Amino acid sequence: MATVEELKLRVRELENELIKCKQKQSAMEDAHPLYRQKIDKMSAEVVDSNPYSRLMALKRMGIVDDYEKIRTYTVAVVGVGGVGSVTAEMLTRCGIGKLLLFDYDKVELANMNRLFFQPHQAGLSKVEAAEHTLRNINPDVSFETHNYNITTMENFTHFMDRISHGGLEEGKPVDLVLSCVDNFEARMAINQACNELGQIWMESGVSENAVSGHIQLIIPGETACFACAPPLVVAANIDEKTLKREGVCAASLPTTMGVVAGILVQNVLKYLLKFGTVSYYLGYNAMQDFFPTMAMKPNPQCNDRHCRRQQEEYKKKEAERPTVEVVQEEEDVVHEDNEWGIELVSEVTDAELQAASGPVPDLPEGITVAFTIPSEEAADGDTVEETEQSLEELMAQMKKL
Numbered sequence: 001m002a003t004v005e006e007l008k009l010r011v012r013e014l015e016n017e018l019i020k021c022k023q024k025q026s027a028m029e030d031a032h033p034l035y036r037q038k039i040d041k042m043s044a045e046v047v048d049s050n051p052y053s054r055l056m057a058l059k060r061m062g063i064v065d066d067y068e069k070i071r072t073y074t075v076a077v078v079g080v081g082g083v084g085s086v087t088a089e090m091l092t093r094c095g096i097g098k099l100l101l102f103d104y105d106k107v108e109l110a111n112m113n114r115l116f117f118q119p120h121q122a123g124l125s126k127v128e129a130a131e132h133t134l135r136n137i138n139p140d141v142s143f144e145t146h147n148y149n150i151t152t153m154e155n156f157t158h159f160m161d162r163i164s165h166g167g168l169e170e171g172k173p174v175d176l177v178l179s180c181v182d183n184f185e186a187r188m189a190i191n192q193a194c195n196e197l198g199q200i201w202m203e204s205g206v207s208e209n210a211v212s213g214h215i216q217l218i219i220p221g222e223t224a225c226f227a228c229a230p231p232l233v234v235a236a237n238i239d240e241k242t243l244k245r246e247g248v249c250a251a252s253l254p255t256t257m258g259v260v261a262g263i264l265v266q267n268v269l270k271y272l273l274k275f276g277t278v279s280y281y282l283g284y285n286a287m288q289d290f291f292p293t294m295a296m297k298p299n300p301q302c303n304d305r306h307c308r309r310q311q312e313e314y315k316k317k318e319a320e321r322p323t324v325e326v327v328q329e330e331e332d333v334v335h336e337d338n339e340w341g342i343e344l345v346s347e348v349t350d351a352e353l354q355a356a357s358g359p360v361p362d363l364p365e366g367i368t369v370a371f372t373i374p375s376e377e378a379a380d381g382d383t384v385e386e387t388e389q390s391l392e393e394l395m396a397q398m399k400k401l
């Protein structure tokens with residue numbers, strides 16, 4: 001048995017070792033800081049230490065006029081799960097001004113088939129874990145997190161308040177709300193809040209079998225809201241709860257969720273930074289690699305009274321707007337024998353919709369199913385040329401807005 005003297009000696013030895021370890025670690029941190037410093041002004045300077053040089057290159061290449069403007073925008077992400085967490089990460093890396101994160105859930109090991117969260121975060125609230133990771137990635141972004149369920153009465157009121165006052169400059173509304181939730185009730189709550197506030201938002205979703213998804217831009221009064229044209233499952237009057245049977249969980253794939261988060265943030269960047277065409281609706285069918293697009297008018301008989309009010313206001317605004325003659329530049333129709341050998345395949349036409357496989361529910365006029373699988377022959381080479389329709393005609397047929 002060791003004497004007290006011997007033990008004291010051993011303690012001293014261990015203490016010295018600990019000091020050495022600490023010194024070594026702090027020297028390492030000095031050489032490679034764990035956290036990067038905030039950056040006051042986005043620079044286009046091409047140096048290895050500039051986290052924004054590749055983004056600012058979008059200006060030089062003529063894609064975006066004013067990339068720095070991204071720092072002035074605030075986006076609220078509701079639901080920080082498979083799609084929401086990746087969405088928040090992309091926006092953080094792009095240098096968004098402020099992110100508001102809403103989620104009531106905790107990180108679980110059962111989420112590890114998805115991206116973003118890590119096993120050591122299990123048990124933490126999703127918003128807390130996300131904020132920690134995101135702040136490390138980009139300390140220039142402001143974060144505001146709310147660990148609650150937006151569908152309860154009290155939280156809903158607070159949620160509405162933060163959407164209308166939680167902008168980068170306190171008191172101003174957020175610029176965009178993104179719905180990345182996984183249930184109908186939460187979507188309806190976001191829809192209700194945005195209709196009431198006239199807040200533009202984007203909806204996203206991944207199917208329970210993990211092989212399809214969609215994104216949708218909703219401008220209250222101008223495009224169909226979530227209550228005007230709910231997704232297929234609701235349109236067909238199927239109770240959502242019957243789909244989720246006890247012990248049977250929904251499937252999820254990091255790939256599908258990554259694709260949906262990617263097309264969602266792409267649409268957000270195009271909308272905020274004003275480049276390219278912003279999609280009203282973009283579907284993704286992973287089984288066929290089919291990406292349908294469309295736009296939907298609001299339903300004048302929508303159940304949401306704020307939606308009907310926004311529709312009236314939009315109509316009034318449109319009527320008051322002076323008619324400006326739109327000068328359209330002639331665009332060359334791309335033919336299938338172009339230099340890249342790329343064929344243009346027509347997207348959903350009414351005929352195809354009729355011929356589509358799978359049950360099509362009886363929908364009110366103006367509302368269609370989220371997306372359908374094209375029939376075999378349509379998928380096999382139904383090119384723009386063969387249909388004898390111009391690209392413009394096809395687009396007009398699809399949009400009908």
Ligand SMILES: [Zn+2]
Pocket residue numbers: 224225226227228229298299302303304307308
């Ligand atoms: Zn509506």
